[in-house]
Amino acid sequence: MSQNSPQTNEASLHAVDYWQVLRNRYGIILLTFLLVFLTAAVITRVMPRKYSSTAVVQVNNPGQGFGSNLGILESRQYFATQFEVISAAKTLKVVAEALDLKNKWALRDEDAVVGVLKGMVETKLRPGTDLIEITVLHIDPEVAKEVAAEVAIAYQNRRNQEEAARAENQLDALDAEIEDQKDKVEAKRKVLDTIVRITGRPYFEGSQNSPESMESLLAKMADRDVFDLKKNRDQYRIYLEKLEELDKEQVLRYAAELPVDNNSVRTLHTEYLATKRELEANKASGLGARHPTMMVQQERLAGLREDLDSAVATLRESLATNYEMISEQLLVMEDTSQKQQDELVELATEMHDYKEATRDYESALALLQELKLTHSAERVGLRSPKEPITIQEDPKVGTKPVSPKVTLNLVLGAVIGLIFGIAIAFFLEYVDTSVKSLEDVERFLQVPVLAVIPKDVGVLHKQSGMSPDAEAYRILRTNIEFNRKNPEDNSITVVSGGAGEGKSTTLVNLAYVCAQGGYTTLMIDADLRRPRLHTFFDINNSVGLTNYLTTDLMLEDVILQTPVDNLYFMPSGVLPADAAGILNSRRMSELVQDVKQRFDLVLIDSPPILGVSDASVLASEVDLTMIVVQHRKLPRNMLLRVKQAVENVGGQVIGVVLNNVDIRSDNQYQYYTSYYTYYAPSAEPETRSNRKVVDAKKSPAPTQSNDSDLY
Incomplete structure (x- = not known):
């Protein structure tokens, strides 16, 4: 006997064609199919006929819409919570009391009524909307309608009460917070008054110009004046040094071009140059040195030259005087600027506590004002009517039973019976170790x-x-x-x-x-x-x-x-x-x-x-x-x-x-x-x-x- 025969893999022994299995076991499949199908038919036949009635309510989320600010996960959780609220015992007890269901249904207590109602009420969300369908199933269509209407009303009233209570609690919390903030503002004000008395610097509520900012402005102005004086002083020094370096003719020309007030050198130098050109022109025309015209012009030219030299000397003295005066002003202004800087540093040290106290007080005051505005808005919102739940459709009396679903039950019975029959067939084929083929005989024996x-x-x-x-x-x-x-x-x-x-x-x-x-x-x-x-x-x-x-x-x-x-x-x-x-x-x-x-x-x-x-x-x-x-x-x-x-x-x-x-x-x-x-x-x-x-x-x-x- 072959060695691998007894140890042949069990899976290979059952590797049969699926269709062949179905043909071999069609009796089992048919029997199972008929049993499950007939069972579904009998169960469907004996099940009581139930009618449905549906009320449609719209859920208005206060302050925001589901499609905008709420994410998908939050929206699902919110509606899942609302489904639980609708079918909660607290809601259903109100329905039981309103319809007197305990006596009508002859039940022992309210808990039993609530248990029956839980089995009757179904809720679901209309896709893509904020509408909840509240469906009630009952053998009596009138009872289904009454219960659906009362569940919708009880849910609406409960949400209205919860919304009102929530708003009142928020207002109470805001009132308490406002009072607490007032105490904080008063304490901050007292601290600020103490610092004002110590520093001697007054606080003007709402003022944007603090003492520190005024001192800083004065220091900046003094620095700017020092800069201007240094600039002018350096300019005059340059003018004087240049006048010393040039020769007489260059000095005349340079002095005439200096941008100083009351510069007489400029006018004299212009006249001097004009007279000199006339003299050169007469000389060129053939007039001799002894010619009266030439002599007059030479005397005039000599006088203009003396005036120019005198004017240049006067200009040099004036520049030196201005230089000395500006240097003295610069020393005074530098001293003043240094004092301003020292005072600013001292003021900054003194103003640290002042500024901190001012900032704390103003922040506390601003928060108090914001709380007051929020309180006012909430108060207005509380007084205006709110409807967290709106009933969009009232329930109607059902005309046709919705349960049991005969066609669906029979189809499911047929499908389940067929699947179960096929599963049993394959299971029996799997556990069947009898000889099924020639290969089985030759492999094992x-x-x-x-x-x-x-x-x-x-x-x-x-x-x-x-x-x-x-x-x-x-x-x-x-x-x-x-x-x-x-x-x-x-x-x-x-x-x-x-x-x-x-x-x-x-x-x-x-x-x-x-x-x-x-x-x-x-x-x-x-x-x-x-x-x-x-x-x-x-x-x-x-x-x-x-x-x-x-x-x-x-x-x-x-x-x-x-x-x-x-x-x-x-x-x-x-x-x-x-x-x-x-x-x-x-x-x-x-x-x-x-x-x-x-x-x-x-x-x-x-x-x-x-x-x-x-x-x-x-x-x-x-x-x-x-x-x-x-x-x-x-x-x-x-x-x-x-x-x-x-x-x-x-x-x-x-x-x-x-x-x-x-x-x-x-x-x-x-x-x-x-x-x-x-x-x-x-x-x-x-x-x-x-x-x-x-x-x-x-x-x-x-x-x-x-x-x-x-x-």
Whole structure:
């Protein structure tokens, strides 16, 4: 046996085609489907008819809209909270009291009424809106309408009360905070007054010009004056230095260009240059130095030069004077600026506490003003009407029941029944370890499948020779010929794991087909527990195998010829008390050896091998053992035990016959079995008068004197 057979992966053993599973288990699927569907139909039929009535309310979130400021998560949480508020016991108690439901429904207390109402009320949000649908289900449509209307009103009133209480609490909190802030402002004012008295600097409420800012402005002005004086002083110094460096002619020109007030040098220098040009012009015209005009002009030019020198000297003195004066002013202004800076530093030190106290006081005062404004706004909002909940649609009386949903329940029942049936089918297929295919046999038993016998095959010798079912047994006959290693091995016992697997029918039909093929075939009914072979031929079972084994009867006395040519039969005889002991005898061994010499093929029927030891004894006596396995019956482990039981006594398993296969539902066998119907014989069965399994010299039948009884 192959080593990997017992350890084959369980998943691979159940790797079957899904459609094949559905076809094989369609009965279970249909039964489950009908049971679930009928159950759903019955439950739907007995369920009470309920009517619905719906009130639609709009939730107005105070101060903000759901679509703008609230995020998606916050909006879902808000509406989920409102759903809980609607179905809360506090809301439903108001409804119960308003409709007097305790007395109308004859319940023991309000808690029981609230429990019933919780089961009636359903809430949901209309997608994309702020509208909540309050739906009430009840067997009475009028009651459903009344309860829906009262739930909407109770919810609206509760939200109005909660909103009013919330606003009042906010106002009370603001009043307390305003009073507390007033005390803080007064304390800050006292601290500021103390600092004002210490520093001597007054505080003007609302003034933006602090003493520190005025001092800073004066210091900046003094710095600017110092800068201007330095600039002027440096400018005058430059003028004086330049006048000292230039010669007389350059000095005249430079002095005439100086940007100073009352500069007489500029006018004299202009006149001087004009007179000089006239003198040069007259000289060029030919006038001599002694010419009166020339002399007048020379005297005038000399006088202008003296005036220029005098004016330049005066200008230099004026510049020096201004330089000295500005330098003295600069010293005074620098001293003043330094004092301003010192005073500013001192003021900044003194103003630190002043500024801090002022800032604290002004901040506290501003917060007080803001609280007062908020309080006023809240007060105005409280006085104006608010509607956190608006009833948009009043409930109406339902005209048609909404529960149970007949169509939905039946569809769900059908779907669930189908799914459940398919699940059961696959589960049964998974837990089913019986033989389902040829591969199962060859994988676990490691022996070939000799033939696949279709379901509901009858006894062939009672049917027409044209029956296509005979072809399956012809295949079996051929496979036996080619699978036995020794041509002398012509005694075969047919065994099965349990009763009712078609072992005896398989033996009779195989014997009939072999006899048709020209084999002299002997059937021995060695099932000494429940013999059946005689019933196939309507033969008396009183004398047979047991009589031969326990008495001195001759072999010809217990072998009978059947109506079928070449087919002989040995009945079981009287049933003994110790069947296994009789079969496990020397005379039985001699019997097997004797019939092997007389017949081409000996087929021995036996009881189930797992039930009694008879079959094991027969397996040890004969040449070959053929196992008949009913399709989808015994677990694979039991079949493995059948093979082991044969091998443990020294028997040789030639192969397996897979019996009772429903080829209409098992697609994998249709190809294997359907072809022989096409090739089924259309004439008389074949004869093989010259073909023998054993030596041709051997007689096909006993040759004793009473041949008439044998044949």
